[in-house]
Amino acid sequence: MKNNGNTFGNNFSVTTFGESHGVALGCVIDGCPAGIELTKEMIQKALNRRRPGVTPDGKLNASVTARTEADEVEILSGVFNDRTTGTPIALEVRNTSQHSGDYGNLDLTFRPGHADYTYDIKYQGNRDYRGGGRSSGRETLARVAAGAVASQILAKYGIKVTAYTIRAAGISAEKRDLSQIEENALRAPDNEAAAKMNARIEELRAAGDSAGGVIECLVTGCPAGLGQPVFDKLDAQLAKAMLSIGAVKGFEIGDGFAAADSLGSQNNDSMHAEGGRPVFDSNHAGGVLGGLSSGQDIIFRVAVKPVQSIFKPQQTVRRSGDFGEDGSATYETTDLQIQGRHDICLCPRIVPVVEAMTALVLADFILRDSNVSKIR
Amino acid sequence: MKNNGNTFGNNFSVTTFGESHGVALGCVIDGCPAGIELTKEMIQKALNRRRPGVTPDGKLNASVTARTEADEVEILSGVFNDRTTGTPIALEVRNTSQHSGDYGNLDLTFRPGHADYTYDIKYQGNRDYRGGGRSSGRETLARVAAGAVASQILAKYGIKVTAYTIRAAGISAEKRDLSQIEENALRAPDNEAAAKMNARIEELRAAGDSAGGVIECLVTGCPAGLGQPVFDKLDAQLAKAMLSIGAVKGFEIGDGFAAADSLGSQNNDSMHAEGGRPVFDSNHAGGVLGGLSSGQDIIFRVAVKPVQSIFKPQQTVRRSGDFGEDGSATYETTDLQIQGRHDICLCPRIVPVVEAMTALVLADFILRDSNVSKIR
Amino acid sequence: MKNNGNTFGNNFSVTTFGESHGVALGCVIDGCPAGIELTKEMIQKALNRRRPGVTPDGKLNASVTARTEADEVEILSGVFNDRTTGTPIALEVRNTSQHSGDYGNLDLTFRPGHADYTYDIKYQGNRDYRGGGRSSGRETLARVAAGAVASQILAKYGIKVTAYTIRAAGISAEKRDLSQIEENALRAPDNEAAAKMNARIEELRAAGDSAGGVIECLVTGCPAGLGQPVFDKLDAQLAKAMLSIGAVKGFEIGDGFAAADSLGSQNNDSMHAEGGRPVFDSNHAGGVLGGLSSGQDIIFRVAVKPVQSIFKPQQTVRRSGDFGEDGSATYETTDLQIQGRHDICLCPRIVPVVEAMTALVLADFILRDSNVSKIR
């Protein structure tokens, strides 16, 4: 079985590695220009933001799991005197707080909604089942670390990426006050709505259930012309980047699915000139035209499914023997009660991952397009 | 300015070329296994299905443009005695029916909703503006041709890809009768709904406006384990493939955005065993778990925006000079009245493109995974 | 069987297609910057230079085959008003002068020294055996066409690539007078030596035998810093490019194999400063240090084996049945007398191919390195 899907990006190219309960997780970034300022602290700050069980104000986050690790990053290569050297940047986070014993019964029993069953078939039983192994959400740690490096490139162009929860557990944010995002445990741009989301999440926790939500991402300061026709369109790469995040089930840009019900006369973003500069009269497109950034804000949304690990008994199957020559096996029905403490709603933890993946997409396109003014 | 976005797929790798009003469009497929039966007729049949202005029953399609070309494909290489040889398969369709004169005023004036403005900036005015050039929907012709080759591989595994319009101009299909898809001009699985869609589209045509819609795609017979963690997940590649189609603004798989409001206990697809074989009790996931096919049907939907070329006067900008050293230019406000005959709703023409791109994704993953039983 | 080896270059990326006796040969170039001047005549001129049977002065070339085709190139896409648009450039040459009948007996009989046997096994008998099919030297036509485009990029930097025959049929050029290269049929920088080479080649022709030789390539004007550590070193990519040419069996750069017998004190190229500029005291390295161009002339040599198609009877094998399930077949001993008219020494025809592949390598590295001053 071949793999080869663990690299993202062509020119700013990130290869990630690591399992939830293995020795370490990390990534190698190949293609980062030389001369970019980069310190361990810059990356650590991003990692801290995605840590489980910690709210922006440092309290226990009601919506997320309590596994608390230091998640301390180490820069192994590619940086000298706090500047990148143009050589591969290897980043590593050692696993320190694994409770592998929690997963002893999951070697052949497949948790519903998880990747256990499909990994087991694909890799014919060769699988680190502890904590989901490679399919664990913990894998996104490497993405966030790489995203922190990409952000250093974006900063040189004045590009800013901000994601936030606009819906969780069935409750929507009523406003987009970006200053409130880090003030509530949901990372919603609306503290009041966040309080309601949190209350609903606590009800679901008590009921042993879980919730999903919707995350929106806003990119400001992006120059026009990023993206590569016809397959590597900016929105196509963003869609791939988002759907590559475990719990994401949908992506839409600009008006998205609502555009399907719109008319051409409504949906077209007309333009006019002001002082010789082109100005769009609206942004139904979400900042992308023909797969290229238009210079407007880029706005897209992703659908996050409810956390799969719930505390209600579930029915599933257990593989009852080895795989045969033809790659098939036999299974038996079994009941499953998931142990341990888990997230109830992933949205606040996925917010930094959405930002990181967006940064990776944009940094890659910047380096693929020499028309963008040079970094140095 | 670099490009390099015109190849799709790693192992079944398709590079497309061509502009709407250039000499020819086509593609080179590298990585198709040897020994696959392939004739010109197989590809031509697929191309005929995407031709503009022709309904499945051979009548003029109300919803689409009247530019009618033969779109005759020629196999230039890679096939000998009606079998692939493992060498690159080059396919070519010559352009024969261009009315380039229609576009004479569009060299510096940018049609709202189109890629004209962004291409002009990215390529600094080096642009074949006729009919949108490379950004024309006509580019999908090469995708459909390549998809026909990919389908020959899928057929060996019993994989079947079927797309259809489930919503257009604000009207939804009420059923999924796949036998009706080719019986109506909308390619909807519901002849009655299709008639209503068509009526609404005629109203919009009279009003000089246009409509969007939603296309669903169903894949049956797909084995478990296709897809490559963690970035090249099956759903991630499908999302990229779909968003790479010009008019597509959203993608969702399984319950998609509805999953965001679901509970874990509702959304998890539990399993049981029947005769030693694993059986899913539902398919909220849409056939993909952890980025790998689960063996269930794969179901996803894409949002199609309304056609940009409308017959109402629109305000836009016109570039009034050459690009400067810094890559910027000056613009002036202008009015635009688009000429010629255009589509009103793209859905029926995008249906074969959705199928083709899906086939490219699946064929690629089959060749990336040696665990799938061999073709020969 | 997967293929996928028909693309060269990462950023200036060329995918070739076509068989010796198929419909057409050609290539798609993805990644050529927009705004480069490009006409059919520029490419045609390069193709004419590699045509068989024609000496620089228009006479029949003694050393090469008499198959004379127009080899007329057509630009299918990517160029508008004689300038590249940044979209894929498809180039095509139709085959017009095939004598397929000459190869009727070669469907199952494998010519010694040719790729017939290995292609037959790899593709399990799915093979266009006419004229060697994909493995024919005629495939290099697409490389030369692409190289002509790459040369337009190099010209903007003042980079010049010149290859020439320094040894053929056992006779060496005694000087490097580049002005004489196109004055003799061997493309040697020494007309007198060329006359001797030609005389020896005529003897071999009369004897039904063939000869090899050595080609040297000189690159002037290359800026320092091209190449990408650690695997895509400039010399590593040049070596790959050269060995990818059918008849090439060796590559050496700078002192090459002679460096193996040298001492460090002899082989190191010391430096001094002149007016603040660094100057090398010698060029044993051949213009590449640590895989990066040093700013000196790049000099390398390739070994060309004798033409495989000789007119003496040869012993070989013939496949006597179909391939079995396990991929093997049975063979029988047979005698072979090759028909038709063939090259005696490939050197003069490989000279333009060496130049083209070198141009592809350099153009790719230029586009991979934003430190090189911009084209526009």
Next chain:
Amino acid sequence: MKNNGNTFGNNFSVTTFGESHGVALGCVIDGCPAGIELTKEMIQKALNRRRPGVTPDGKLNASVTARTEADEVEILSGVFNDRTTGTPIALEVRNTSQHSGDYGNLDLTFRPGHADYTYDIKYQGNRDYRGGGRSSGRETLARVAAGAVASQILAKYGIKVTAYTIRAAGISAEKRDLSQIEENALRAPDNEAAAKMNARIEELRAAGDSAGGVIECLVTGCPAGLGQPVFDKLDAQLAKAMLSIGAVKGFEIGDGFAAADSLGSQNNDSMHAEGGRPVFDSNHAGGVLGGLSSGQDIIFRVAVKPVQSIFKPQQTVRRSGDFGEDGSATYETTDLQIQGRHDICLCPRIVPVVEAMTALVLADFILRDSNVSKIR
């Protein structure tokens, strides 16, 4: 400045990282099939073989440097219960024995023959100059570790790769007794010749000078059909792999440069059938025909230049200021006396690197070709 040259292989894909005096060196292997047996010991054994200063019999190796580090490898991911899981395999070796102080004067002064000058220009002074940084021979440690994993795949097919020194310091091996390779400090297949090589090397050491040599590599058991036309030919990839090793200046396969003086009637390897199986009568081609393995032994040679670090005073330049906006700088002439203890002849240490890179090439092609019988 973009980089992106630190990955080797398409399907068995290795990305290396690390500098000579940084925190760690290592690699991530993406694409290794699941189910392959792999332990730390297997990799450690390969690494021990390339350690400096140690002969096969455990004594100090006269020809190589005395920097002795444990070079202990750690498997960070991708292996569970001593079997690969199909997920990325990250390998890491921490640097423990750096004497960075030795290099304090080399931040702006460039050692002749080294990559110092070209890296400095390419990365505009952003360079870890200690021990050559990324351009150090120590980088090959990651290649050898990855090669040990690739070897586990080759072993399943009975493919064996053996490299050895056939010439060093001007003295040639007179025989090919592979059993003697690990019996002498030169890794020559001829103990007597090795003794002479060693004696000459000691003379050069005393004189403060250094030597080069030639390494040959033999691959047995390789099935026919490996390699991918037309650019990724087996010999083309081998040539790239070899030239990507720092000190290598030439590559030849089979008769190599000698083929240039051969006749077609001598150089063609004729065939006959024995018991229905094809048998070659000679192996002038070196086991590759048309870029595909022929089933014969693969034999190639590489030229190794003399060690650049010599103990004689050398003239070089020193950069005397920062780089300007245009990427240029000013330099002054200076004298250099290299400090520390260094290799005199690299051949014995490059032998394992040649083997490792060959294993990477072959494992990659095996995974690219589904015609090879499956691993599981």
